[in-house]
Amino acid sequence: MVDRTWAYHLVSPSTFKKTEVTIPEELKTAEVEVELLAAGICGTDIHNFKHGPGSEGAPPGFSIHECVGTVRRDPQKELEGQLVLAIPKEYSGLKGKYVADRDHCYGLSRHWLREHDQLAIATLVQPLATVLFALDRCGDLQGKTVVSVGIGPIGLLFGLVARVRGARRVVGIDPRLITRNVEAFGFDEIVEEESAVQASSFDLCIEAVGGQDATLVTALKLCCPDGRVLAFGVPSDTYYQVPFMEIFRKRLTLITSVAPEWSRYLPIAEAFIRLHCEAASAIVSHIFSIDRTQEAFDLVASSTPERRKVVLVT
Ligand SMILES: [Zn+2]
Numbered sequence: 166m167v168d169r170t171w172a173y174h175l176v177s178p179s180t181f182k183k184t185e186v187t188i189p190e191e192l193k194t195a196e197v198e199v200e201l202l203a204a205g206i207c208g209t210d211i212h213n214f215k216h217g218p219g220s221e222g223a224p225p226g227f228s229i230h231e232c233v234g235t236v237r238r239d240p241q242k243e244l245e246g247q248l249v250l251a252i253p254k255e256y257s258g259l260k261g262k263y264v265a266d267r268d269h270c271y272g273l274s275r276h277w278l279r280e281h282d283q284l285a286i287a288t289l290v291q292p293l294a295t296v297l298f299a300l301d302r303c304g305d306l307q308g309k310t311v312v313s314v315g316i317g318p319i320g321l322l323f324g325l326v327a328r329v330r331g332a333r334r335v336v337g338i339d340p341r342l343i344t345r346n347v348e349a350f351g352f353d354e355i356v357e358e359e360s361a362v363q364a365s366s367f368d369l370c371i372e373a374v375g376g377q378d379a380t381l382v383t384a385l386k387l388c389c390p391d392g393r394v395l396a397f398g399v400p401s402d403t404y405y406q407v408p409f410m411e412i413f414r415k416r417l418t419l420i421t422s423v424a425p426e427w428s429r430y431l432p433i434a435e436a437f438i439r440l441h442c443e444a445a446s447a448i449v450s451h452i453f454s455i456d457r458t459q460e461a462f463d464l465v466a467s468s469t470p471e472r473r474k475v476v477l478v479t
Contacts, residue, residue: 174226
C-alpha cells in the first residue's frame, strides 16, 4: 500500500494550499524519514514564501527547515523512534513525514518531550547552531563591543551568545519593536536606527538581515578601526556596493559564515539552549498549530511588534 501524508504547497506568492503527497517507498541508506512535530519559521522561509513557487513550481512542503520530529524509518535502523532535529531535504519540511539526510539529523535529548511547548523551543537548536558557528569565526568577545544590525530571532540569539561570551556592550538596531525586555536577551539596548549609536565605535558588527546591501553598509560604518564585520544574512545579489575606502582605511576584516558542520554544532547548540533555557524560551513568541500555517507565515511576513520566533506544532 502506498503511504500518503499531508503537506502544505506554496502555490503562488504568499499562498499555501493544503494537499496530500505520497511518501517515497525506498529511502537511500544515508536518508531517514521523519514525522514532523515542530518547525520554526525562519527569515529564509519568509523570503521564499513571498517570492513564491517560481516558474518551475515549489516542491510540496517548501519552505521550512528548522524541524524537530521523530524518526519513523531508518534503513540503518539505529535512529528509529528517536527524537531528532533534522533538516529536511530541499527545505521541504511542511509535511506530515519528510526525508532528511542522516548527517543533517541529530538525536535530541528526551528532556524536550517533558512539556508540549518544549518541542517548539527545541527548533531553535538549528538557527542557534548557525549563530554559534558564526561567532566562533569572530574571535574572542571578552570585553568587546558588539552590535547586531537587524534584530529578528537570529539577532536575539547573537545578542544572547555575545553576552554569554563576555561582550562588554551589546547593542541591537531594528526599526521594529521586538521586545521591551532587552536585558533578558543579553542586550544593553536595542535602538530603532543607526543614527542613535556612534559611528566607528563597535569591535564586532553583525549584519543579521540579508537580502539587500544597506544593512551591510551600516555594519561597516559602525565598525571601529581594526574591527570585524560579520556578514551573516544571506545575500540577494552576486555584486554588492560597499564603501571600500572605509573598509580599507579602517583596516576592517569582513567575515562570512554559512553552512556549519552540523554534526559538530547541533550538539553544542542543544547544550547552550538547555543551559540558557529561560532566555531561549522567551525567543519563541508564538506557537501555532500546523493547521494555521498560512496565518503563521502571514504573521512572520508582517511587521507586527513583539513578534519573535514563530513555531508550528503538529
Ligand atoms: Zn533558518
